[in-house]
Amino acid sequence: MVETLKITDLHVATEGKPILRGVNLEIKRGEVHALMGPNGSGKSTLGYAIMGHPSYEVTHGSITLDGADVLSMEPNERARAGIFLAFQRPMSIPGVKMADFLRHAATNVRRPNRKEGEELIPMREFRKELNAKMDQLRMDKEFTRRYVNDGFSGGEMKRAEILQLAMLRPKFAILDETDSGLDVDAVRLASQSIADIGGKAMGILIITHHEHLLEHNRPDFTHVMLGGRIVETGGPELAIELHKQGYDRIRAAYPGAAADEAAMKDQAETVASH
């Protein structure tokens, strides 16, 4: 049976206020899913909840990976189980070289039972693989000697996320706006790279506002999120429609979710203005 990441009636709140209101989504390994939706609809929240961000409380529902309860796992256990999130806004870790960080990450993910302090992937082997991946992504070698995301441009951060994806080879990847901050050529390269990495080996959830990233990763399914719910699911043509025409049709068709969206926006603005 194909490995499956299954999200059932997921409700998530942060700081006590509900954000996701019953998300259902099933991703099989080998499938590409696009997730679209206006800003603030809850797309990043879904990614965080899948990884176990401590600020996002799951108030109801379940996430399973091949039947195993993901919600009871620590974030690092989820990573080692084969789930990967490319962050919309990656964090910088000054003083820690990209290569060191990645070597720890790759070792942990490939040897899920590794205890801290146990050996890392041998340096030479790791270097060789890293260099090959960087060639493939047309990245400058100097990149890995820099500190993790420290002083990176928006585009460099996104490419660093793709490099991590390539090195960690997860079963399931959530790419949260991995195309933003990249110019058109860079998005094409990213799109191609993701296809090369992923192929049939990964289940991918691509969160995007554009269609370029989908160019080489033709979605099997396109989902639309509004007000913390997936309100509509279609094929690749739905992504194209939303990209061209925006979300007015969706809001009109799902007035309940649109009302929730409006309420969330008001709340966010009230919080911001304080």
Next chain:
Amino acid sequence: MAEVTTSLGFNREAFDAFLQSRGEPSWLRDQRCEAWAKFEELPLPSQKDEEWSRTDIRLFRLDRFGFPADRPAGARLADGLLTHRVELGGQVTAWDSHPHSARLNEKWARRGVLFGSLDELAAEHGDLVRSHLFRAVDAHYDKFAALHAAAWSGGTLLYVPRGVVIDEPLHMLSVISPGAADLGHALVILEDGAEATLLAETASLSEQSPGLHCGAVELLLGPGARMRYVNLQNWATGVWHFAHQKALVDRGAALQWTIAALGSRLAKVNQHVALVGRGAGAQVNGVMFTEGKQHLSYHTLQHHEAPSCKSDLLYKSALQDVSRTVWRGMIKVDPAAQKTDGYQRNDNLMLSDHARSDSIPGLEILADDVRCTHGSTTGRVDDEQIFYARCRGLTRKEAVRMVVAGFFQQVFDRITIDSVREALGEAIGRRIREYD
């Protein structure tokens, strides 16, 4: 482990017996007696004193400690942290302020280098020691300085004659037993154009045991000399650590001075660098990691006395549990010290909500053509950073360790001795606890 038999209390009777037992030349006896008079006259510092306002020593009982008694008998001391995979040019060890062992590579000895116990070398090279001892440190500065000047023993002397370049690190290890006192004095003399690297370590024989360190360091660099001096204190968490440390850096000389502090219950250290000749330079590095109830207080002074000198200080501390650090730094520029380039910076990383660090930079500038800057930051380990690293498969602890290592990287990059960087990195890594 058996406690060392020490007659407790630094009193007149004990001091007389100490003097008697040493049979030193009169200049040294006189120096000790003058300091003793000062020691008796001065009160213990208290929080009423500006310099001690953030450092509370009310629980410190001087009468719990005394002059070093008999030379402790026994086995080899541990090797220390800084010597792994290092080809040493020589090593001096001391135990409870007694000389324990000394060796120096024959090729350096032949070129006139002296490296050994200050006790023993002061007897053989009286004139040399006499002309330098307490040239830098003020023996009457406060009660601890006076006690040290009156009662120092053991210690280390490094003397490098004119033009001799020692290209192997030298190592010094000073260890105390539970309840004992270390009043060692490190005297380093580099003549014109001489070069050396000295790794100095202090430690306790057992963890958590009490102890007293009342010490001094003097680094005397002649014109054009170059020195790297590393001081790692790794005492047990029961040790009281009071020290006066000062370097005099002459014309065109360069000093790299790294202080690493991991141990002690309470530390109050004055670290002064005086740039006394044109074009002298000093780089000062501080690496501190504190935990439990430790309190480490460092007062640094970069004193520009001559023109065209450069000083660059970077202190970094990471604090765990309810520990506390105080850094009070001053760059002082004399009227004669035009073209001064002075910098000081202190960064603190809080690993707990209950730790506290005070960071007080200061400038006192009496020349007009200078560049002096300072900065300090205090931050905490960012939960978002930790989450990001955990999403890449790192455990929380591994992630915290990585963030802390990254925090220290900037100062490690400046420390040009691999074994020191590695030892500090590992020692700090081991101390980082599991957090929720």
